[in-house]
Amino acid sequence: MKPSECLSFGILGMKIDRLETHDRLLHFKKDQALNISQGAEDCLKKNPLSLALQQRSPYVYLFAHPRTSDDGFTKRMIWQPRLSRPKAQTNSYLFRAQSNTDNMEICWLLPPRETWGQYQKGKVTESEVVLWSIAQFLHNRDDLEKPLSDDLSEEFSKSIYMRVAAEMDEEKMINKIYGTT
Secondary structure, three states: OOHHHEEEEOOOOEEEEHHHHHHHHHHHHHHHHHHHHHHHHHHHHHOHHHHHHHOOOOEEEEEEEEEEOOOOOOEEEEEEEEOOOOOOOOOEEEEEEEOOOOOEEEEEEEOOHHHHHHHOOOOOOOOHHHHHHHHHHHHOHHHHHOOOOOOOOHHHHHHHHHHHHHHHHHHHHHHHHHOOO
């Protein structure tokens, strides 16, 4: 290891290999991105409500927000397929996917407010998308939440939800009566 690749810390004599630390950071960022994209993909392709909505709409929104489990420590991501844009909130992520495709766009990535400083330019965890999302949330929230021109009307979206709910209830009833899964 070259001296320029190490940092020493006084009395502790601790040395940090800059290359190894950078590799770990890259791995962490990649792992985080994979977790979010895997969750979005699973919601898009495996969630029964998402699949049902995609049969009736040219798009589906995927809204995600982390929640702390009952143990008080473990975080889990809640994914909700939707036909309309929700209100923007911190600690949430929103994607819009073209139905029955892999085409997905980021609408916003809003981490918890107390972590916003970590994404600033020049920081190791800087993120242009997160910084843009934060700026939109702070200064242009109406546009962030505004439906796109090709979004379905609220009335038509509600009719789709009603049909999907009725079909899912009917399917549950049939499964209950006939013991099928």
